[in-house]
Amino acid sequence: MLENLKLRAALASALVIVFTSTVAYAQSSSGLDQQQTHTAIVFQQASEAANYVRPYSLATAKEAFNIHGIAEPTLPPPSAEHADDITLPQTTGGSSGTADSTKHGLIVRNVRRTLQDQKELWTAPFKRNNLKWDALFLVGTAALIATDRQSSRAISNTHVNTYRNISNASISGLGVALGGTLVLGLVKDNPHAKETGLLGLETLVNTFLIYTPMQFAAGRERPTEGTGNGRFWRKAGFNTSFPGGHGMFAMSMATIIAHEYPKPWIQVLAYGAATAVIVGRIGAKMHFNSDMLVGSSLGFVISRHIFYAHCDPDVSDKCHR
Helix, strand or coil: CCCHHHHHHHHHHHHHHHHHHHHHHHHHHHHHHHHHHHHHHHHHHHHHHHHCCCCCCCHHHHHHHCCCCCEECCCCCCCCCCCCCCCCCCCCCCHHHHHHHHHHHHHHHHHHHHHHHHHHHHHHCCCCCHHHHHHHHHHHHHHHHHHHHHHHCCCCCHHHHHHHHHHHHHHHHHHHHHHHHHHHHHCCCCHHHHHHHHHHHCCCHHHHHHHHHHHHCCCCCCCCCCCCCCCCCCCCCCCHHHHHHHHHHHHHHHHHHHHHHCCCHHHHHHHHHHHHHHHHHCCCCCCCHHHHHHHHHHHHHHHHHHHHHCCCCCCCCCCCC
């Protein structure tokens, strides 16, 4: 059990580190590109101004002075549009320090954003307009918990390994799709793909931060543990049955993909893979029905909240915040 706790803690740390550092890199790189572009424009304007010198000859010597004997300027006055731009950039100790400070600031900002998201997610069920949905959700969960023992024992043990393989393959496919989209967005500088990958990482971090305390609080036995009745508060560890972690993370990834790319065939593939994870975990005797209902519902709600809170309307067609 201790080894399992260490593994899950390492996974949590890795998710947070990957999310904050990746977002910092993606956002700081775009800022540095804009800074370099502006610097190039400034140097070009300064160079053009420096190269402008009137041709000098005896015939034009008189023209160098006005009627008051004051020399006329040899450089054209800058236009009003670029009057403030013709200044040489000042060196402030190198660009690496600026990049490091920018990255540090982005990491701090994203950590704060995650904390704000956690606050909103944990307090959402207590808002007045959500109370009716809370009641409906609790009634459905209670009904499934009451019938979990019978429904689990009705499932045959013949194809347990097949169900487990289907579940593992489906959640792996969702992870590869989301990770590949992020890599594509960073390499090709594709704003839509980049947003999909970054919001996916952010969703996984927030999902993990909600999943973890619920695991410790429930302490539920799996269908193959104890008496097989799914008793709560029997396990004092992390790897418990409630809520269903695979369904929770699979649905969170599927929801981000389906919201960012709302084409019917993409939605069918994304939600179909998440459904395969849910069914596979139940068929493999790893979870009860109520575990997967709660896990997948939370994954959907968390992912939907992250999408609409942080999506860019100029990038995603479904974003309407």
